[in-house]
Amino acid sequence: MTQPEQNKRKNRKAFWIVLISFLSLCFLFGIIIVLLIFKSIFSGISTTEYEYEVIKSGKEKIAIVDLDYTIITPDILVKQIKKFREDKSIKAIVLRIDSPGGGSAATHEMYEEVKKTRDSGKPIVVSVGTVAASGGYYVACGANKIVANPSSLVGSIGVIIQYITIRDLAEKLGIKDVTITSGDLKDTGNPFRDVNERDKKYLQDIINDSYELFLEIVAKERNINIDTLKNVATGRVYTGRQALKIGLIDTLGTLDDAIKIAAELSNIKGEPTIIKEKKKTYFLDLLLEKISQIGLSELNNLIKEEYLNKPILQYKYEIRK
Numbered sequence: 001m002t003q004p005e006q007n008k009r010k011n012r013k014a015f016w017i018v019l020i021s022f023l024s025l026c027f028l029f030g031i032i033i034v035l036l037i038f039k040s041i042f043s044g045i046s047t048t049e050y051e052y053e054v055i056k057s058g059k060e061k062i063a064i065v066d067l068d069y070t071i072i073t074p075d076i077l078v079k080q081i082k083k084f085r086e087d088k089s090i091k092a093i094v095l096r097i098d099s100p101g102g103g104s105a106a107t108h109e110m111y112e113e114v115k116k117t118r119d120s121g122k123p124i125v126v127s128v129g130t131v132a133a134s135g136g137y138y139v140a141c142g143a144n145k146i147v148a149n150p151s152s153l154v155g156s157i158g159v160i161i162q163y164i165t166i167r168d169l170a171e172k173l174g175i176k177d178v179t180i181t182s183g184d185l186k187d188t189g190n191p192f193r194d195v196n197e198r199d200k201k202y203l204q205d206i207i208n209d210s211y212e213l214f215l216e217i218v219a220k221e222r223n224i225n226i227d228t229l230k231n232v233a234t235g236r237v238y239t240g241r242q243a244l245k246i247g248l249i250d251t252l253g254t255l256d257d258a259i260k261i262a263a264e265l266s267n268i269k270g271e272p273t274i275i276k277e278k279k280k281t282y283f284l285d286l287l288l289e290k291i292s293q294i295g296l297s298e299l300n301n302l303i304k305e306e307y308l309n310k311p312i313l314q315y316k317y318e319i320r321k
Helices: 003-045 075-086 104-119 135-140 167-172 197-222 226-232 240-245 255-265 283-291 296-308
Strands: 050-056 061-067 090-099 101-103 124-133 145-148 153-155 237-239 273-279 313-316
Touching (some): 075 273, 090 135, 101 135, 124 255
Parallel strands (some): 061 273
Antiparallel strands (some): 153 237
């Protein structure tokens, strides 16, 4: 076989390899699209997405609910607590909090659901992990008891509004903002202009009112004189030991200690059965999860949580590095 014929044969082989690889990728992409369509259709009509997971077997049931994220929406936690409250086989709930807080409205809805559970006669005990600050502590105030580790961070009673301005950057890039409003305060928070004194006063009024609500709830739930509370409600956090001394928590202890307290409040004799709600995982979910492990979904979620979905008015504790 001559050299030109050998080269022609190699080129033909390479062409078929590229073509088959391309068609395989198209086929795989088509399967992914079909799977996504089926998932969106069937997830929309599904009514049983969650199931109970037994962590420890015993006698009567105690449910554990986790609040271990920045608060943006109350939906998941409210739904879980309501389900456990209405389930007569569950005698008590332990709310495990490890949260710096978040959106003020969502935080208040969570607090109301916790309080409603307590007032219904079903004990709900809070166990603080690393942090229950600002909105995380706000939610905890609705429980029968608050238990924290000696080194947990608790408190940060306060309100914060944050947003950025990009006027100077926009001018350098030649970007001009056109805003037409029905009133002077309608575009407060517009990133294309600097904050003026009118904006500051307007936002400060909102902060002050939200702060007063926070103070009233803590003073009422923790039975602390509101003037005394103002001396410690400066936005700072306290260790578990410090929080106990000033009345922000009821006792020091671990998650197991909180479970024991919940068992005592619900008159459970012996070791309780500990359950948690977990999302049902189907083959389709696992497959799509594997496919999406390139990291783009994680980056997308991070951007949405920290910037796009971030509420402006927040009961939130932050550490600036």
